Amino acid sequence: MKQTHLTQSFQLARERYASLGVDVERALKTLATIPISLHCWQGDDVGGFENFGGSLGNGLAVTGNHPGKARTPEELRADLEKALSFIPGKHRLNLHAFYGEFGGKKVDRDAIAPEHFKNWISWAKKNGLGLDFNPTCFSHPKAADGFTLSNANKGIRQFWIEHCIRSREIGAAMGQALGKTCVTNVWIPDGYKDTPADRNAPRARLAESLDAVFKKPLSPKFNLDAVEPKLFGIGSESYVVGSHEFYLGYAVSRKKLLTLDAGHYHPTEGIADKISSVLQFMPEILLHVSRGVRWDSDHVVVLNDDLLAIAREIVANGFEKRVHIGLDYFDASINRVAAWTIGTRNMIRALLSRCWSRRKNSKPPNVPVISPRGWRCRKKSNRCRSVRSGIFTANPKMFRSVKTG
Numbered sequence: 001m002k003q004t005h006l007t008q009s010f011q012l013a014r015e016r017y018a019s020l021g022v023d024v025e026r027a028l029k030t031l032a033t034i035p036i037s038l039h040c041w042q043g044d045d046v047g048g049f050e051n052f053g054g055s056l057g058n059g060l061a062v063t064g065n066h067p068g069k070a071r072t073p074e075e076l077r078a079d080l081e082k083a084l085s086f087i088p089g090k091h092r093l094n095l096h097a098f099y100g101e102f103g104g105k106k107v108d109r110d111a112i113a114p115e116h117f118k119n120w121i122s123w124a125k126k127n128g129l130g131l132d133f134n135p136t137c138f139s140h141p142k143a144a145d146g147f148t149l150s151n152a153n154k155g156i157r158q159f160w161i162e163h164c165i166r167s168r169e170i171g172a173a174m175g176q177a178l179g180k181t182c183v184t185n186v187w188i189p190d191g192y193k194d195t196p197a198d199r200n201a202p203r204a205r206l207a208e209s210l211d212a213v214f215k216k217p218l219s220p221k222f223n224l225d226a227v228e229p230k231l232f233g234i235g236s237e238s239y240v241v242g243s244h245e246f247y248l249g250y251a252v253s254r255k256k257l258l259t260l261d262a263g264h265y266h267p268t269e270g271i272a273d274k275i276s277s278v279l280q281f282m283p284e285i286l287l288h289v290s291r292g293v294r295w296d297s298d299h300v301v302v303l304n305d306d307l308l309a310i311a312r313e314i315v316a317n318g319f320e321k322r323v324h325i326g327l328d329y330f331d332a333s334i335n336r337v338a339a340w341t342i343g344t345r346n347m348i349r350a351l352l353s354r355c356w357s358r359r360k361n362s363k364p365p366n367v368p369v370i371s372p373r374g375w376r377c378r379k380k381s382n383r384c385r386s387v388r389s390g391i392f393t394a395n396p397k398m399f400r401s402v403k404t405g
């Protein structure tokens with residue numbers, strides 16, 4: 001289409017929308033402030049660069065053999081650049097720990113450090129991207145029995161605790177280097193295929209391990225911690241240690257972000273309705289936008305009712321600064337650059353197309369909980385003593401002046 005036709009069509013559309021009370025310019029401006037975190041693992045079928053010779057496993061399965069899988073960090077970055085060239089706006093990249101660059105050495109997961117991600121950081125800086133991070137608690141001999149942070153073996157538990165501690169520190173280093181807060185998300189595969197005799201002990205161990213992981217406070221300016229629940233996985237159909245109730249309780253009580261993955265629920269259960277529910281009790285959340293199809297939780301995101309409902313909940317309520325949007329799917333049966341491009345563009349289209357639903361003067365609701373970032377403003381205003389001492393209060397007036405962005 002010729003440029004003049006496009007401009008004319010846009011002008012007509014803008015007028016038509018204006019007659020319905022939709023300010024198109026404002027919608028586009030808002031949209032430009034919402035970054036989407038592209039998941040690096042779509043580019044190489046969740047392979048990583050450790051070359052330990054291990055296979056994926058731990059409930060994660062990628063099907064398809066489309067040619068063009070990235071084999072090196074350079075190839076992955078080149079493919080990402082290609083995808084980003086088709087995606088309007090400024091976005092983020094979500095990295096997993098096993099995508100570090102180890103210079104041909106065997107650096108085990110409990111020895112990773114910010115230096116292994118320096119190329120990613122400088123590449124992100126050059127491309128104006130923020131970075132997010134994840135410990136990789138799968139595809140490893142110490143995850144072979146299906147248990148990591150909740151493993152009954154103390155030594156194995158300790159190994160994964162150390163890995164997660166280091167991952168948070170890498171996240172903080174990324175946030176600091178880029179001047180853009182990194183969200184570090186902990187997901188573990190731990191669970192049983194069949195009915196366990198003891199549902200309690202692994203959960204008690206997981207809570208203890210997580211407390212050890214999060215013991216050291218890190219500046220929320222650089223790193224925010226998130227935890228990701230799941231209903232079931234392949235090979236953990238009967239019991240998942242980090243279930244929804246487990247992590248909801250953990251996130252609220254430990255002031256962490258909860259990750260809502262669209263593929264982690266019952267097949268007819270969407271995450272859109274959960275957003276305003278959990279945001280009553282926590283300041284910020286992370287989304288893993290995905291598309292569950294039957295038993296698979298990770299199909300490429302399409303513009304369907306589920307996606308539109310998620311977008312509407314974010315935009316209509318003015319939750320853009322409180323909901324971190326990440327993608328999480330992997331499809332090896334189609335072109336991987338196309339998979340990134342299609343999913344990301346659909347997310348952006350969904351957000352834009354729901355702009356009509358934005359409530360007038362929509363402000364973040366008054367949240368009677370501590371925001372890791374709001375904390376400092378509240379401290380200044382000295383109006384939050386009861387919250388700081390750990391007592392949750394339901395008096396919304398206290399928080400009127402607090403911005404959570």
Ligand code: RNT
Nearest residue numbers: 041134187230261288328
């Ligand atoms: C698995 C979780 C998790 C992973 C990534 C690779 O069910 O959704 O987020 O997909 O960490």
Ligand code: ZN
Nearest residue numbers: 228261288328
């Ligand atoms: Zn996920």
